[in-house]
Amino acid sequence: MVNIGPSNWVITLTDAPLLSIAKYEEKLPENLLSLLDRLNGVDENWITENAFLGGWTLAAKSISWADRKKFHEKHGNGLIFSSPEDEWKHTCELLAKTTEYKKPEAEFRLMAQVSLDFHVLSTLWMLEVGHQYDANLTGCAYGNRMRRKLDKGINPLSIGSFEPYLRPFRTWRDEGIAAMRTALAAKKKVVALTADVTAFYHELNPDFMLDDRFNQKMELKLSLEQQKLHNLFIKALKAWAETTPLKKGLPVGLPASALVANVALIDLDRLLEQQVAPLYYGRYVDDILLVMENGAEFQSTIQLWEWLFKRSDEKLGWTDGGKTAIQFNPDYLDGSQIRFTNSKNKVFLLAGETGKTLVDSIAHQIHERASEWRALPNLPRSASDVGTDLVAATQSDGVAADNLRKADALTMRRAGFAIKLRDFEAYERDLPPEAWQAHRHAFFCAFIQHVITLPHFFELATYLPRVVRLATACEDFEKLRKIIRALEHMCRSVEKYCSASIKSCPEESPQEDAAVIERWRRQLLKSVRESVIAAFPPRLSKAGKVSWLNEMEKEETWTDLWPIADFDDQFAPTIKGIQLDQARLFSLDLAHMPFRFIGLPKEMIAQRGVPHRKAVTVLNDVSQLLPSNIVDGVTTLARWIKFNKDLPRGLLFPTRPFNLAELFVLVNEPFAESSQKDIQAVVLALRGFSLSEKMPCFDGRGVLQIPDGETQPKQTIAVSSWKTRLNSWVASVTRTADPDYLDRYARLNRLVNSVISQPKGARYLILPELALPAHWFMRIALKLQGRGISLIAGIEYLHASKGRVRNQVWAALSHDGLGFPSTMIYRQDKQRPALHEEQELQRLAGVELKPDKPWKSPSPPVLQHGHFRFAILVCSELTNIAYRTALRGQVDALFIPEWNQDTETFNALVESAALDIHAYIIQCNDRQFGDSRIRMPHQDNWRRDVLRVKGGIEDYCVTGEIDIHALRQFQSSYRSPRGPFKPVPDGFEINHDRKVLPLAG
Template identity: 25%
Template sequence: MMNELFNEDIIFSAYKKLKHYFYYDNTSLLIKQRISEFEAKNLNESDFSGIKVKLFSIIESFLKLDLKQQNESFNSNDLLSRPHIDFHLLPKTFKKISRRYITNVPHEDDLKLKRINIFIDASVEVHLISVLWLMFAGKYLTREIGTHNYAYELQLNEDDQEGKIVDGLRLYKPYFIQYQKWRDNAISKAEDLLKDKKDVTILSLDIKDYFHSVELDFGQIKLDIKNIIDLKIKKSNNEIEKNGYSKDQSRINVLCDLLCNIHKVYKVKILKIKPSLEGRKFAPLPIGLMSSGLLGNYYLKNFDNNIIDQLNPTYYGRYVDDLMFVFPNMKIDATNSSTIDLFLDRYFVDRNLLSFNSSNLFDNESYDKQSPLEYNLEGYPNMVIQSEKVILHHFNHKESKAALNKFKKKLEDQRSEFRFLPDEDKLTSDFDEEAFSLQYSDSINKFRSIQELSEDKYGASKFLAQKIFARSYGDKENDLESDNQILTFFKGYVGLSFFSLWEKVATYFVITDNASNIVKFTRHILRSINNISYSELDTELDKTLVRKYIQNNLELFLKASISVPLALNPSIIFDVSKQEEKSFFEECRMIAIEIRKSNMFRHALTHIPSVNYTLYTTINNWGSNLLEFKEDLLFDNSSEYGKLIELAKFDENFIYPDSKLGMELESKVSLLHSYNRLAILSPRYVYFHEVNIKKIYEAVISIDEETIKKTKSSTKKGNRAQEMPKISQIETKKELQLDLVNAIPDNAFEEYWVINYSWRVNAKSKAQGLKEKYFNISSKEVCGEIIENYVDVRGEDKKNIVDKKIAIGNIKVEQTNILKSINQKPNLSRDRRKELFDLLNEADKQRCDLFVLPEVSVPFSWIKLLAYRSHKRDVGIIAGLEHWINSGNFAFNFMLTILPIKLDEYTTSIIKIRLKNHYAHDEKELLKGHRLLIPRDTIIEYPKSYDLFHWRNTYFSVYNCFELADIYDRGLFKSKVDFIVAAEFNRDTGYFSDIAGSWVRDIHCYFVQVNTSHYGDSRLIQPAKSYAKDLIQIKGGLNSTILVGELKIEDLREFQLVEYNLQKEKIDKGLTVLKPTPPDFNRNNVRIRINNKSFK
């Protein structure tokens, strides 16, 4: 029967959704570890079919258990072999010592717990039942929940009338987006009321111990769903549709019964910690089980509806246990000391929305008493709201709106802090500046006004996040002051209170390769854990038992916090002598390897994006350092190498249709190919630009003299036009060797599809259609020796703005930096990062469409940084890479073009590198002097190539410095482009200025020229009269900066479209400064550009 209700595809899809959810849940490190253990034990098959079969058999066995067998399994001590249920205890708050003096000495002794949190500790099988329930039962219940609920909103397919869960990885809408909407909508409504000259009251309520206060009747849940499905069957005239509903009902019955038993067992397990649950008829919601979010929303749906019916506020929103209301013109008695209680009594108690907690009922005279009142949600006796947690804001529309405006500005400032790249100057300031805040009683200029020195969790978290980001793109410079401040901060009371930041601390020390500080940090935390006691606030609990659970679970959490970042480099050596510490860090290393195998670590920190899905990550028994890239590791010819290569052979059913890549894996970059198991089990959506970057590395590394010799021997002798294979004849990877670089985006898309889509039902039939939504690259020969690549970048961007804002980077390209890259020791210093960060931030502030940097201005390892910025901020970036020297001794001068693509809610980028066709004479001498090979001098048959980009209604091409000197190459795109970009490192500005001046007239387009600042002549030029030709021109300056200009492309096209007589008429009437188009200017091409069509 189970085979009829569930199949391999359903179970695998549920597993992917489960893994995706907890990958992004920063609070669930222990569940990440549980998933990693599950995969290490159960999912070792290298082929997709084997993984699906194994996963299905595990869940099928679980579903077949009867009630008695379930309970035996849930209570078993065999945590890995059988489905089980238990719980974790973690601290919620510690009791802060009240002192009559201010000190910087941390509170480290007798750390008293004030409140605790209970989380379910369940096997992966249990979590999968929760996900399956959401997939089948959740989609019916979610439409019964009001739109005023913002948390745990299922991601439904809006195009499907049945409202099915979306295909792919997501189950719930992203929590951070929903939380912002919940909060921002309230502020927006309040502002609207004030603008309408209405007073505003904002009320915030908090439900105490929300999840464990729920009493859920699964019998009623089943009945509700049955009624919904029966109604759908009754309304349907389609037999197939009716059968689908009936099948869903059968699935839901099975899943509801199993989920109900999971809740019951969980309740019994936590009675020792929450004995108050003993008398309750139904079980609470386990925190950490994905279904609990939607069930909690459904449980309170009647209360939510009553709020709308009885109060009808301008805004009501609930985010889990936080309720927010916005009211117009409410009466507030500001003179009474119990204003909040009076407000709740008048508007909530009197309308049967809240009731006084029976233990706190007394007459109205007691309103002036200081003890806080407790309220229950009417009809929900366990749902308690304390008035001391209630926040009430009242704004008179005639008075100052400073509080609301300041709060809104603070939110905007926080967003901008993460919108922009970190300011490296601020990052060199003390950690203490961010992690501590001072509270004053009077003027901030009076020392005696200091009331309290308090720790700032948000500030500490922000500092660590920015520090991690910046250091991941640079050298491992020492920052002893920050290191010591971090270690000092995370001690005692603060170290335990901020345990959710432990992973960030460990990550920072892992990426700076500072094992000794990880050891120090661990010792501080373990010492603090040992000093925990349980306060007297909860007299019903066994304090010794609670203390034991908390200490054990915090130690587990510490191991997980270290292991997750350690997965990036499990080979870090911890210099410890005590056996206890050796065992601790060895266990962390073993956990880290399991986490690496399951990919449940921070992918963004790997040196090469998506390298964690390749065989490279398996080198040295999964111990390779993913924070750096060592090309020599790819050339291991041992027997181990052959075994690894065998793992990468993909199941033929899951290879991109008509793939040209082949799976023979004979090249030396075989270890950079995706490993079937890692790719298919990815917990996250891998963006196209990530795979694109990895394929760039593959292509560059693969070119060596041996490859060239093979290529030469396979080509015909004769002139260059005869020797070069026609693009239309290219069918295999071996034939692509001649133009491997231009094939990168197409090859990348095949691997991108395998990782993200091959596992989905009917994915193969949609593969080509999906690629057409992203881009299409077609190539043709021009005069037998030039390949013209037409790069049609598509996406679904709704912007129709043709004119483009261009940012020119006025930056000095240092000869010393060029030499460092030639010697394979590029300058990645803090100062250099700061310079680039500042330029990118300024381009973002100016809302530029395209940011351009000179030739040889960026180290090749920062492709990832530029792609990240393009993807995050939706900006195109063009830059010249410093010489990239591969193991074949080739020196590549690449021009980099990164163009963002918007598709649905995703933004990614296509990254196109192009090899410089004409190395300058001095450049060649420099490279040859370092015994390096120049590609086009060595690969005689290698054709020149240029790109014509079609992106967001504009057409342009990019030239690399000395290429401008080739008079024939300059004329390739006459009438086809709106603008040309020329990136230069050139001292002969006079000659190139003349080229630029003639080019804009002869090709009749805008010209964007970017040179190193000390040579200058960076400018935007238009095909206009001399006095109006330069839109921007700049040279020199001690500081690096940007200049922004706008290309009026629509005006240019409109002018180009008409014949000479009408152009002349506009010029004579002073309606334009543009010069007439040159002879033989193809106006049909102008029409193609205006209509946003493709050049074939």
């Protein structure tokens, strides 16, 4: 997705070639002015010219074999091959010896490759005309809805034209399941129908959007300029269709096509909502889910459909006498074929306890799959397990349905592989390549053996570019060459053993098999080449350079595998040439590594894919391209990340802009009132919305106010027992490679996953002092945010200039100041080193600990997170009696991350602090020393430890609950009541903001 645009709108691109986008964006003003002149001109012939329309390509859909059953009946089904490649080869060799059976059919999906001008025009149409159609859709249409502001007006500055797909999809699915559960709980019989339109985009004629009757129904109000734009856009859609073998349909890959397709089914929505009056009806693009009370006692799919036909005013009916498909045929869709094929429809008859069991089973599978996505990557203990895991994730048997509609094995295999690939992409970001090389090579070998083989590749082809990027970014050029060779071999196998077809292509205009396969092959290798460029390291290691020269920079690689005719003349397949192209893509935020990584602190992100700042391209004058408020916000952001003169293109038109949590890291004083206007300007420029006044900010009394939902009387704290080995500590001090890197990463992910998966959940997770590297923090924090868990963790030493290091605790705290759940990052320095810490830092590395941000007052900072008020002290800071005195009456709890061997001394300090501060003390020490606990000032001595842990050979968490409301009730009395807490100490005064109504006697 790429954002480019003039002063009042934003364009969204999907599936456009990266190098084409780069070429267009590098001359953006000229290209936009040229298009504007054509739009305003009298001549409209340009709209049907190939230069504007672009072209089309093919993507692998599936390999089917009509005679499979017949073949296996004769040749048997008991021969089992360990190698999918051997199984395919054996079957094809048997087929080649006879003409009795049809060849397997390789089916391809036609995809649009329209020009960038077409993308610009279509987005302009969406923002000027299309949003009016979208506004007519009711809430039952969940997918592909345009982004809007709170007042329901269109948001021209949003990232992308449509709402993110995941939340609407989950809402569509979950509300359907909830409707079934509610009805079954009321002892009703339920019938649920799921169906989708066959080849929806390919069979839709956009002429209906020029139909006066339809537009009157939509209450469309267009100016003369908008009417002209509307006519040009529909004309372009039809002209593009004529350039394809299908001679019909919408361009798949053009975002505006999704809006056109959504609106085409508006009468279906109205019919099912108003005439059927179901318990629930929802549509996600072309997938429908209908839940009704089964009062008619339906016994078959046909009965249900015919019952619906009678209430459809003849808009629904059978397509033929065989009753194999259903046609939706409203008066405005002449020339379109909107069909629901019976073989893909499902009807669920649910009643009583068995109905509840089935719905619960589906909901359980949804939860299990969602849990896999929520979890951090689980690195296999041995590289030998990688292939086994990949085969298990992509196997055909033993998979369970994760929703009502797509209860098929293919969907599960894709999801399983996607999760594994996501894990390996996380390893690439979090770990140095040499640390996990064996695991990665095992993954590539399994990918070649089990995925780049027929028929499996057609099911998982969409993931190929990501695997190629992974291999390139990690300098695995030997494996990359093997992947390319395997692709070439697979393409030849398709050509030799398969017939070819294009989905929805009319029978009267068949395409030659060889031409279809060759077009697909060329597109496949183009995507490989583009992925290599996007992910190519700006600085190759010595071994990586040798590997590239030996494996990739050979004439046969570039001529036999990737014909020069496929590429532009400027491309040079040399290390320097590819690095120049990678830097070009990076500057435009089109490379594998997001452009924003150049601005994040180096300790937070690996710099392997980030070119030198000198390679970044900038724009000098953007006043004619973007509105002033956007330019102001980007200018502020550029200043934050040390681009002080010109504005980088990657900031002006980002594809993956800074998230809110990262912005809190970039700003020097993110919570000062003086910074709020700058943050608001940057968020508007990057994200397209204005911040509310509820953003985290220090109040007049120096308390950091963090709005976060409703008042919670109790808080649940997960206290970790986590071990950082001494060698890891030394490596951090001396800035050398951590010998425990891989095992430590795997242990940490397992620990966090155990917290995420806890059935009752925790509100906070605390890790010890110096617990993890800074570049692991953000990924973990955002994962925990998805479960509503805030993270407080000690960060490894951050090295600054002049022999100084920082010892910081970072807190990723949830907040709802944006109107939706988000995360802010708070960073607090240890103000002075412990005595032994100071000595060891000097002895090992000659460095000294100095805080990046010394406290502005002698008192520790206080945080008000929602209703919960707490402070953080780092290990030896607890020994400072002035800090403890300053916190008395000010906080509900005190968090203390520690790396502390002197547990006996700290035992006395913690027990004393709980009584004299009169608050909950949450102490988290490294596991090798132990004594992590939650201590409270309870009147009964034996109840003062809410939890306490020590020792063990595995990392783990223990969860405890603290009742801050009960503590405040106790402290708000003029005289301490009899219980349940110890009386407040002499001189104790509760802060006014913590006072609540005391408990009656």
